[in-house]
Amino acid sequence: MENQLFYGDNLDVLRRHIKDDSIDLCYIDPPFNSKRNYNQIYNNIGKEDQAQAQAFIDTWTWDDYANQGLAEILENYQGKFTSQSIDLIAGLTKVLSKGSLLAYLIHITLRVVEIHRVLKPTGSFYLHCVPTASHYLKLILDTIFCSQGGDFRNEIIWCYRGGGSPKKDFGRRHDVILRYSKTNEYEFNKNAIRIPYQAEGIGRKDDAMWGKHKGTNKVYKPHPLGKIPEDWWLMNILNANDPERLGYPTQKPEELLERIIKVSSNEGDVVLDAYCGCGTTVAVSQRLNRQWIGIDITYQSISLILKRLEDSFGKGVLEQLKLNGIPKDLEAAVALxxxxxxxxxxxxxxxxxxxxxxxxxxxxxxxxxxxxxxxxxxxxxxxxxxxxxxxxxxxxxxxxxxxxxxxxxxxxxxxxxxxxxxxxxxxxxxxxxxxxxxxxxxxxxxxxxxxxxxxxxxxxxxxxxxxxxxxxxxxxxxxxxxxxxxxxxxxxxx
Incomplete structure (x- = not known):
């Protein structure tokens, strides 16, 4: 399979171009209006954002697309939605009313249903989000994965340092990554991601020492490759002078994606990122010899990814890439x-x-x-x-x-x-x-x-x-x- 980069709406791409049971690992970092505080999101305030350009701006409003999405879920479009998903969205509509937060949750529901479809039975799914929405998103993912033989595996907390200190709150210094599997037969390459004991700065002094299990005579010793990371990951965000920095506002460090890709896929497996942004997932997949599919709705992102791949791997990498959705003739350009x-x-x-x-x-x-x-x-x-x-x-x-x-x-x-x-x-x-x-x-x-x-x-x-x-x-x-x-x-x- 060729590596593929799609320019377009990921819902349309998923429905029209990605086959059932074809993806080994999917990671998404969907946009969310993190600059607005929680109460503003909940009360649907902040309409000044509506006039701003969509590219690089994580904003949501209730519009025709939200209405159409809500109808598809409640009417069970093509039998895609579980009864749990339908009941949940119906309930959230009563609780949240039709506003920016509900529009966001409907957007995610439509796409995660398709992601579940395209995952292989051994596939894994990671959703990267901010704490202001993670509790809602977990409910949505539970109704899609857990009701169809899959399971919730981890709530991974990505911890980082930096930034100023608020006057009347604890400093917000973490993101949430929700991990799910489609079935109980999922890939987990624990030896590929082992880290040295105490590598993440917190741990008992005897982490790397031999000892006995409490109440038994069974002796244990540390694994020579290190320990399997806990469900909190201490990794720095990219600072302004970091050589990885591309100027993309929500860019994630390659170290973060490397751990996810190594543990939940093997060389030659297919990795999907349906909101590929500046291309960290596809760049790391390329480096780790995975096949990949990237989707983004803005041409700025597509352009940035092409340049990133060329700068990192040479012009030859673009010759092995299949570009989809980009105008190739005058008719397509006129349509755009x-x-x-x-x-x-x-x-x-x-x-x-x-x-x-x-x-x-x-x-x-x-x-x-x-x-x-x-x-x-x-x-x-x-x-x-x-x-x-x-x-x-x-x-x-x-x-x-x-x-x-x-x-x-x-x-x-x-x-x-x-x-x-x-x-x-x-x-x-x-x-x-x-x-x-x-x-x-x-x-x-x-x-x-x-x-x-x-x-x-x-x-x-x-x-x-x-x-x-x-x-x-x-x-x-x-x-x-x-x-x-x-x-x-x-x-x-x-």
Missing amino acids: ANKKDDRTRKEFEKWAVLTYTNNRAIINAKKGADKGIDGIAYFQGDKDEPEKIIVQVKSGKVQSGDIRDLQGTITLEQAALGIFISLKEPTKDMIKTAKSAGIYQSRYMNQSSDKIQIVTIKEMLEQKKRLDVRLSLEVVKSAEKQMEVKGKQLELDI
């Missing part, structure tokens, strides 16, 4: 541009920017007026200082005035170059206006470049047209590589 769903209405722009820049640009978060900027990239200028590239995307009607507006934005932002990506074919006046902006030349460029470049989606798809400028990060990496080579040569000379 015309989506009515508010959650994905900006996805066309993100896809266009990141695809054209080979996943190197920074997406404009669009908080407030976007000033005509959909993406920004930086390249090395002649003065060895970063120069800015402004990227703008249009899916509707275009005209020469759009190019003049972009030219004004370039001046305002003190940028060197502007890229205008259009779904429609540009007019002759647009091309003429772009040409009149002049050219830019840098010693880092193979040839001079138009200061304003017009690129069509058709050219991107059919001619594979991409930004032909070495961006700052690539120049730095090249310099670091040269220093590494020189260092090795010096070692040889010595």
Whole structure:
């Protein structure tokens, strides 16, 4: 099986593309509005979040999707839901009423039912969550797994340090990971995750000593590989200077996923992450020789994962990867541009920017007026200082005035170059206006470049047209590589 990365709604992907009994291990870290306090969630306050972009923002509101999901559960859509799940959601609807928390729980119920279906009988499931919702989520998982021959195995507490201290509360320094098995015949590779005695900072002084079981003459001695970890795991979160850090707000350390993947799967097994975010699960699965399937609804995440895999394992890893849901022809691009769903209405722009820049640009978060900027990239200028590239995307009607507006934005932002990506074919006046902006030349460029470049989606798809400028990060990496080579040569000379 090829490793697969899906761009789209994980419920749709699970239902349409993932076969029954095909997954050995599933880990998910679904978004949750952890920035809101518990009472606000419970009382459905915080409607100001509704207008924010979906990408990287864990927010929930009661909308048509929640109504549809509730109907599917209560009406037992295609016979997928257990009577316990139906009764639980019906009861929670009375207790919580139709608001953000219930919308979140319905979202999770729909997807965990599909995850249970695709797990092999020997499969395991891990759900990563915050304490404000873990008690509700455990009830939901019990009704799905325990009622069908599976079982609850552990409530794992991931403990970490850092952050400020609240004035009137104990500091919140843990996440919850709920572990379930589909049957009692599940994988648990205990020797793969043993740790040294007292390795996690807490333990009796005699942990590693020989001794007798109390009340017996039976002698025990510590295992030479160490002990099996308890259900609390002391692992640091990623700090700002950590080399793993990718800038993704909910990024988890590879150490955490490594333990989960090692204990509940073997080499060659299939690992699924249905909310793969910045790709920690798929990156660790790749390193540990597991097959994997990743799903995410935002193209920023897909782009970040592709770049992470390429940086970690080389470009060859992308050639062995099957990408699904990403526009491969003009018809698919038009369909993406015309989506009515508010959650994905900006996805066309993100896809266009990141695809054209080979996943190197920074997406404009669009908080407030976007000033005509959909993406920004930086390249090395002649003065060895970063120069800015402004990227703008249009899916509707275009005209020469759009190019003049972009030219004004370039001046305002003190940028060197502007890229205008259009779904429609540009007019002759647009091309003429772009040409009149002049050219830019840098010693880092193979040839001079138009200061304003017009690129069509058709050219991107059919001619594979991409930004032909070495961006700052690539120049730095090249310099670091040269220093590494020189260092090795010096070692040889010595």
